[in-house]
Amino acid sequence: MKRVLVVVLVLAVLAVMAAPTFAADDGARVFAAKCAVCHGPDGAGKLKGTPDFRTAEFQKKTDAELTEAIAKGPKGKESHAFAKKGLDDASIKSLVAYIRTLKK
Numbered sequence: 871m872k873r874v875l876v877v878v879l880v881l882a883v884l885a886v887m888a889a890p891t892f893a894a895d896d897g898a899r900v901f902a903a904k905c906a907v908c909h910g911p912d913g914a915g916k917l918k919g920t921p922d923f924r925t926a927e928f929q930k931k932t933d934a935e936l937t938e939a940i941a942k943g944p945k946g947k948e949s950h951a952f953a954k955k956g957l958d959d960a961s962i963k964s965l966v967a968y969i970r971t972l973k974k
């Protein structure tokens with residue numbers, strides 16, 4: 871009985887430790903699938919008009935600003951409103967976290 875408890879405890883600790891990694895992976899996966907086509911695989915910008923996510927200047931934007939741009943579109947651009955296109959809050963949050971990792 872005691873052994874089972876130890877195993878459960880170890881698994882719980884591992885799950886908690888692994889959780890942030892899963893979220894970051896998720897952001898990378900969603901970015902590659904839905905964003906890289908315009909923003910480039912490294913976030914440097916590909917389509918005309920896309921900003922370079924890697925610059926210090928771009929990274930000054932707050933998480934709230936990035937979240938809003940992804941969810942509702944930059945400057946309210948409908949075609950960029952990913953909340954309406956099926957991305958849930960957790961996915962958008964992991965995308966923002968992923969964009970932070972692109973910093974040069």
Ligand code: HEC
Pocket residue numbers: 900901904905906907908909917918919920921931935936939940944945950952965
């Ligand atoms: C069809 C092309 C396209 C796709 C796909 C796309 N974007 Fe964009 N995105 C743009 C363009 C163009 C801009 C610049 C718009 C502007 O500043 O007017 C932009 C701007 C942004 C910005 C900056 C907003 C700001 O405040 O300057 C963020 C963040 C962003 N996109 C994130 C994403 C994420 C995350 C995805 C994937 C879920 C994504 N984009 C998919 C074209 C795209």
